[in-house]
Amino acid sequence: MSAQYFAQIDDNNVCTYVAVVQREFLEANPQRYTGRWVETFFDTEGKTYAGIGYIYDEVSEDFVASVSSVIESEEESENEF
Amino acid sequence: MPTTPYPFVSGEVLLASDLNAIQNLPLNDKTDSYTLEVADAYKRVVMNKATATTLTVNDSIFTTGDVIQVLNKGAGTMTITAGAGVTINTAGSLAVAQYGGGTLVALSASVFNFFSPTGSSYGTATGGSSSSITVGGQSYTLLEFTTDSTLTVTKAGLFDVLLVSGGGGGGAGRGSQGGGGGGAGSFIEQTIYLSANAAVDVGAGGAGGALGVVGTNGLASAVGTSANGVCGAGGGCGGTYVQTTNQNGQVGGNGGGSDGRSSGGAAASSAFGFNGGTSVQSTFAGSGGGGAGAVGVAGGNVSGLGSAGGAGKSLSTFTGGTVVTTIAVGGQGGDETTTRAATAGGANTGTGGGAGSGGGTVGAAGGSGIVYIRFKV
Numbered sequence: 001m002s003a004q005y006f007a008q009i010d011d012n013n014v015c016t017y018v019a020v021v022q023r024e025f026l027e028a029n030p031q032r033y034t035g036r037w038v039e040t041f042f043d044t045e046g047k048t049y050a051g052i053g054y055i056y057d058e059v060s061e062d063f064v065a066s067v068s069s070v071i072e073s074e075e076e077s078e079n080e081f
Numbered sequence: 082m083p084t085t086p087y088p089f090v091s092g093e094v095l096l097a098s099d100l101n102a103i104q105n106l107p108l109n110d111k112t113d114s115y116t117l118e119v120a121d122a123y124k125r126v127v128m129n130k131a132t133a134t135t136l137t138v139n140d141s142i143f144t145t146g147d148v149i150q151v152l153n154k155g156a157g158t159m160t161i162t163a164g165a166g167v168t169i170n171t172a173g174s175l176a177v178a179q180y181g182g183g184t185l186v187a188l189s190a191s192v193f194n195f196f197s198p199t200g201s202s203y204g205t206a207t208g209g210s211s212s213s214i215t216v217g218g219q220s221y222t223l224l225e226f227t228t229d230s231t232l233t234v235t236k237a238g239l240f241d242v243l244l245v246s247g248g249g250g251g252g253a254g255r256g257s258q259g260g261g262g263g264g265a266g267s268f269i270e271q272t273i274y275l276s277a278n279a280a281v282d283v284g285a286g287g288a289g290g291a292l293g294v295v296g297t298n299g300l301a302s303a304v305g306t307s308a309n310g311v312c313g314a315g316g317g318c319g320g321t322y323v324q325t326t327n328q329n330g331q332v333g334g335n336g337g338g339s340d341g342r343s344s345g346g347a348a349a350s351s352a353f354g355f356n357g358g359t360s361v362q363s364t365f366a367g368s369g370g371g372g373a374g375a376v377g378v379a380g381g382n383v384s385g386l387g388s389a390g391g392a393g394k395s396l397s398t399f400t401g402g403t404v405v406t407t408i409a410v411g412g413q414g415g416d417e418t419t420t421r422a423a424t425a426g427g428a429n430t431g432t433g434g435g436a437g438s439g440g441g442t443v444g445a446a447g448g449s450g451i452v453y454i455r456f457k458v
Contacts, residue, residue, distance in 0.1 A: 003228050003283075003428055004228070017300070019282075020227075020229060020247075020449045021228050021229040022228050042425070042446060042449070043425040043445070050288060051287055052298075054297075065291050065294040066294075
């Protein structure tokens with residue numbers, strides 16, 4: 001059985017932790033896995049693997065890097081060097 | 082602290098009280114981890130702390146024949162630890178549970194034997210994927226955990242634990258400079274005493290950096306609690322270029338490598354691992370992340386290709402067998418100008434994520450960690 005990855009997200013949909021855990025174990029141990037958890041996918045094309053601080057988009061059901069981390073646009077970087 | 086009259090000096094008149102006193106060794110009480118000193122010879126060092134501690138024996142402190150008695154009356158396991166250049170042999174374990182103890186005998190200034198006639202024996206447990214192994218002629222049951230789980234202790238006692246934490250994410254490349262490779266997760270071996278079931282946490286790998294976005298560190302693997310268990314540290318993410326700043330590789334179990342113009346991250350401690358590489362800027366190729374066995378290779382090599390991550394460590398001394406499996410390798414640094422795609426660390430290897438290249442590729446995620454627990458049978 002391959003590993004599954006679940007991200008814990010807070011009320012603002014910000015990822016606060018990532019666990020390597022089977023869904024059955026996570027659901028059977030709510031005292032250990034408190035709060036909201038959504039699955040994230042490791043090294044999978046078309047999916048962004050969650051990191052702490054990433055934001056969960058409920059529409060696309062995927063994670064995006066924190067806006068505060070993205071502090072320059074692609075265009076700004078093209079002539080840096 | 083009371084002192085013993087031993088050693089006696091030439092010409093001294095011995096009294097009955099002197100001879101009686103040498104049967105009553107002074108106590109040296111400690112409430113936290115401690116490094117033995119020369120004055121501890123022929124005394125009893127008593128550890129008393131609710132969480133795990135270490136009792137370190139350094140080189141050239143004691144002379145051949147010196148004896149130190151050690152006791153642990155605290156709830157936290159006390160592990161007798163060899164300092165640099167020191168070897169401590171034992172027929173039992175160097176992990177001393179509550180109310181256990183033993184005697185350290187200096188066979189030379191750097192070689193010791195630990196006798197623990199009343200020491201704890203190994204426990205038994207179930208969980209994870211079980212197999213039978215033989216290491217150094219000793220038979221063990223080996224439990225392998227690739228995801229979070231519970232260790233079910235069926236008999237209290239000692240357990241050998243090997244923890245590998247998640248690798249750090251690789252840094253993205255951009256603007257003709259490669260990102261830094263992610264640091265590997267820490268690789269820790271420790272013997273602990275457990276008398277009840279314990280949580281097993283397998284650390285996730287960190288996310289790779291996107292363009293202009295720093296990746297994330299790997300997460301720690303752990304067994305039990307801070308009072309009775311052991312916890313590692315995730316690898317640091319690799320450096321990358323964000324806005325107008327070259328972000329250094331991050332501190333982690335093993336440090337993240339630098340991008341083409343920055344510094345590598347440090348290991349969280351020398352006990353956890355090695356630093357990431359730092360760019361020497363002959364070119365702007367990225368450095369490798371730190372590995373469990375070596376620092377990451379410095380970036381900026383003249384070829385413009387990213388540098389390799391630091392070497393990992395072999396599992397075979399713990400898991401036995403003839404096949405050498407190396408894990409917890411540092412992530413590869415990114416190339417200066419190519420668009421070579423980064424490679425993610427393998428699942429359950431603790432390997433750092435590869436970095437993106439200067440042509441504008443993203444960093445890859447670090448691999449998740451793994452936990453092994455074994456006990457003698």
